[in-house]
Amino acid sequence: MRIGLIGAGRIGAFHAASLSRHREVGSLVITDADRQRATGLADRLGATAAPGVDEVFTWGVDAVVITAATSAHAELIGRAARAGLPVFCEKPIALDLAGTLAALAEVDAAGTALQLGFQRRFDAGYTAAREAVRGGRLGRLHTVRAITSDPAPPPPEYVPLSGGLYRDCLVHDFDILRWVTGHEVTEVYAAGSDAGPAVFREWGDVDTAAAVLTLDDGTLATATATRCNGAGYDVRMELAGELDQIAVGLDDRTPIASTEPMGPPAADKPWTGFLERFAPAYEAELAAFVDVVLGERPNPCDGREALQALRIAEACELSRRERRLVRLAEIPGMGG
Numbered sequence: 001m002r003i004g005l006i007g008a009g010r011i012g013a014f015h016a017a018s019l020s021r022h023r024e025v026g027s028l029v030i031t032d033a034d035r036q037r038a039t040g041l042a043d044r045l046g047a048t049a050a051p052g053v054d055e056v057f058t059w060g061v062d063a064v065v066i067t068a069a070t071s072a073h074a075e076l077i078g079r080a081a082r083a084g085l086p087v088f089c090e091k092p093i094a095l096d097l098a099g100t101l102a103a104l105a106e107v108d109a110a111g112t113a114l115q116l117g118f119q120r121r122f123d124a125g126y127t128a129a130r131e132a133v134r135g136g137r138l139g140r141l142h143t144v145r146a147i148t149s150d151p152a153p154p155p156p157e158y159v160p161l162s163g164g165l166y167r168d169c170l171v172h173d174f175d176i177l178r179w180v181t182g183h184e185v186t187e188v189y190a191a192g193s194d195a196g197p198a199v200f201r202e203w204g205d206v207d208t209a210a211a212v213l214t215l216d217d218g219t220l221a222t223a224t225a226t227r228c229n230g231a232g233y234d235v236r237m238e239l240a241g242e243l244d245q246i247a248v249g250l251d252d253r254t255p256i257a258s259t260e261p262m263g264p265p266a267a268d269k270p271w272t273g274f275l276e277r278f279a280p281a282y283e284a285e286l287a288a289f290v291d292v293v294l295g296e297r298p299n300p301c302d303g304r305e306a307l308q309a310l311r312i313a314e315a316c317e318l319s320r321r322e323r324r325l326v327r328l329a330e331i332p333g334m335g336g
Helices: 010-021 035-045 053-058 070-082 097-110 124-134 156-162 165-181 198-202 279-294 303-322
Strands: 002-006 027-031 063-066 087-090 114-117 141-149 185-193 208-215 220-226 234-241 245-248
Touching: 002 010, 002 053, 010 027, 010 035, 010 063, 010 279, 027 035, 027 053, 053 070, 063 070, 063 279, 070 087, 070 097, 070 156, 087 279, 097 303, 114 279, 114 303, 124 165, 124 234, 124 245, 141 165, 156 165, 156 198, 165 185, 165 208, 165 220, 165 234, 165 303, 185 303, 208 303
Parallel strands: 002 027, 002 063, 063 087, 087 114, 141 220
Antiparallel strands: 141 234, 185 208, 208 220, 234 245
8 A cells, every 4th residue: 555645744744654664554655844854754654655645645555644734635636536545634624614614525425434543542541541431341321521731832833833722622522522421512612812922812711721611411520721720741531420430541641640648649640631631542443544544444543523612613603702601503514
């Protein structure tokens, strides 16, 4: 199998290395807006560097992996669809609903596969939580708490391109909430704070956010995120039911300290970031994509799944801005 990879930055380099080790991937064609970066990565992996995107689509690849800048995702997805190529794309499809819906329409028209990079679906902890919930271990689920905390803000130049904390960060929590519970969000109430670094205020974003979400079976969920968690990278989910309670992401590297005399000690080596914390999950999602291309498994996270997570993020942003409860029915979807 010959795979084209567009975007040789941090996550692109990680995915390229994963693919280069896969037994079914015979060769990689790598391109990037920075040609030197693409050439350097290709040289390290024994891959082929392409001078541009056009060559990726004309050099006979069997599938495309998109890890380019977010602003290019929708156009590249559309181009892959028109070329009849299955595509893996890091989230998001686009930073707005219009761009997302347009790209999905192209994929639907072409009948090709689009897998989105929501890597938490491949994490062992979240997978076990899903099995516990779906298998009835917790009984009736009544409360879910989701947390995503970055250890430090992103570079200032990233903030205006990110789409905001709900679309860029909490969208992972919204996706995994649906995936673990098997239920849809029906309404949200969200708030945010821009009391941290000034760059967030300058661009109308927030550095810390919280949302209360109601699921279609009455379960209540909270989702919180911050860019300023100095203790380390912290991603967790707690699920409480009438019979039991479980937690994802609670281990000896979780950056939280107990104040109880007999509580567990603080982590010696807290997680530093998403690539370290979710490395096995990133590997697994690319392996799954190869299986999708080979026709050996169904798509584990198609574009419509990404659309649903984005709709929740859009509802939260609207709620924060207008300081009111927002029903998901207010947010357009496919055919709406």
